[in-house]
Amino acid sequence: MNLYRYTWRRLTVLLILVLVFLTGCQGETVDNHIATSGKKPEIQTTPMDEEITVEDESDKETEEDDIGSEETTENTEIETEVTVMVNKTMYTRKKLSVYEEKDTNSKVVATVYSYCEVYVISHDSKWSNIKYDGKEGYIKSVDFLESRNAYKADGFKQAAKIDNYIRDLDTKKPMIALTFDDGPSSYTEKILDALEANNQRATFFVIGKEIKGREATVQRAYKLGCQIGVHTYSHPKLTLITVEDETWQINTTVELIKKLIPMDSLALRPPYGAYNDEMRDRIEMPFILWSVDTKDWETKDVESTYSIVTNGASDGKIYLMHDIYAATAEAAVRIINDLTNKGYQLVTVDEMAYYKGVTLKNGKVYKTFK
Numbered sequence: 001m002n003l004y005r006y007t008w009r010r011l012t013v014l015l016i017l018v019l020v021f022l023t024g025c026q027g028e029t030v031d032n033h034i035a036t037s038g039k040k041p042e043i044q045t046t047p048m049d050e051e052i053t054v055e056d057e058s059d060k061e062t063e064e065d066d067i068g069s070e071e072t073t074e075n076t077e078i079e080t081e082v083t084v085m086v087n088k089t090m091y092t093r094k095k096l097s098v099y100e101e102k103d104t105n106s107k108v109v110a111t112v113y114s115y116c117e118v119y120v121i122s123h124d125s126k127w128s129n130i131k132y133d134g135k136e137g138y139i140k141s142v143d144f145l146e147s148r149n150a151y152k153a154d155g156f157k158q159a160a161k162i163d164n165y166i167r168d169l170d171t172k173k174p175m176i177a178l179t180f181d182d183g184p185s186s187y188t189e190k191i192l193d194a195l196e197a198n199n200q201r202a203t204f205f206v207i208g209k210e211i212k213g214r215e216a217t218v219q220r221a222y223k224l225g226c227q228i229g230v231h232t233y234s235h236p237k238l239t240l241i242t243v244e245d246e247t248w249q250i251n252t253t254v255e256l257i258k259k260l261i262p263m264d265s266l267a268l269r270p271p272y273g274a275y276n277d278e279m280r281d282r283i284e285m286p287f288i289l290w291s292v293d294t295k296d297w298e299t300k301d302v303e304s305t306y307s308i309v310t311n312g313a314s315d316g317k318i319y320l321m322h323d324i325y326a327a328t329a330e331a332a333v334r335i336i337n338d339l340t341n342k343g344y345q346l347v348t349v350d351e352m353a354y355y356k357g358v359t360l361k362n363g364k365v366y367k368t369f370k
């Protein structure tokens with residue numbers, strides 16, 4: 001009897017110990033889960049003076065309900081790298097709605113498109129109070145993070161703020177957008193030399209298959225503040241190929257560019273200027289056409305290309321040229337020097353749109369910024 005009671009007592013103690021151990025384990029598992037989903041951002045971010053780190057905190061559960069656990073993990077990763085600047089101007093790269101109140105059911109006071117400056121007044125885990133186009137309102141912090149994802153740590157923020165992607169320009173002086181298609185080529189560098197010497201810029205709509213071997217040229221153009229746009233991979237008439245081929249032509253080129261420069265290319269110049277309404281619905285980029293075709297591809301004549309641009313130069317125009325001809329490069333050097341001396345500001349398409357107050361929209365066709 002005593003022996004039985006003794007064994008029973010030992011068993012009870014053992015059972016309690018096992019229970020305590022199991023509970024301990026469970027508690028630890030829960031803690032670890034919280035640590036990976038909640039604490040990580042705090043540890044990894046090093047906020048600077050005027051920045052605050054983005055934390056999700058209380059709305060975590062709601063977010064998980066909405067978008068599922070996989071996406072939440074992704075968000076956590078973004079938050080470890082992204083900080084929202086307060087009292088600073090930031091750039092968006094995605095269409096966002098600005099609400100009157102901290103409520104997605106409240107009135108939409110403005111729509112912010114990609115590449116737009118947004119002034120961040122304050123920010124918390126759910127909402128960012130911003131100013132855009134003279135209007136004040138709120139954007140969901142999650143959307144804001146997504147919008148900045150494309151240029152987060154290493155990319156567009158640097159380009160925009162440090163490399164001065166949009167320069168401070170004189171709005172009273174005329175602006176002209178020189179655009180060069182079909183490159184990069186061996187002649188592109190000559191054009192870049194002239195742009196650099198005159199502190200001017202241009203837009204290069206590159207052909208994906210021409211990039212190989214000329215990666216440094218694309219990178220140099222970008223570093224000089226020039227814009228790199230998409231002109232497809234192998235220059236087909238997009239209206240004549242399948243949707244699948246069209247997607248491949250564009251995506252492949254975008255990927256090649258993104259490998260070289262820390263930003264997305266958001267502007268398309270369709271080869272031969274050929275497009276249709278279906279393409280405009282499908283392709284999520286503004287379609288940049290031209291005001292003046294210099295016909296450099298036809299004449300391959302320095303004097304002709306030079307005089308077409310310089311004689312008709314006026315504010316807001318987009319000129320079409322091709323940086324694959326020696327004659328165009330020679331003409332471009334003269335054009336850049338002369339127009340600079342005459343007080344013209346040679347700008348990228350993005351700069352032009354910015355200063356003309358035009359919000360570039362996906363699928364919309366632009367031929368001039370007058």
Ligand code: ZN
Pocket residue numbers: 181182231235271272
């Ligand atoms: Zn072309």
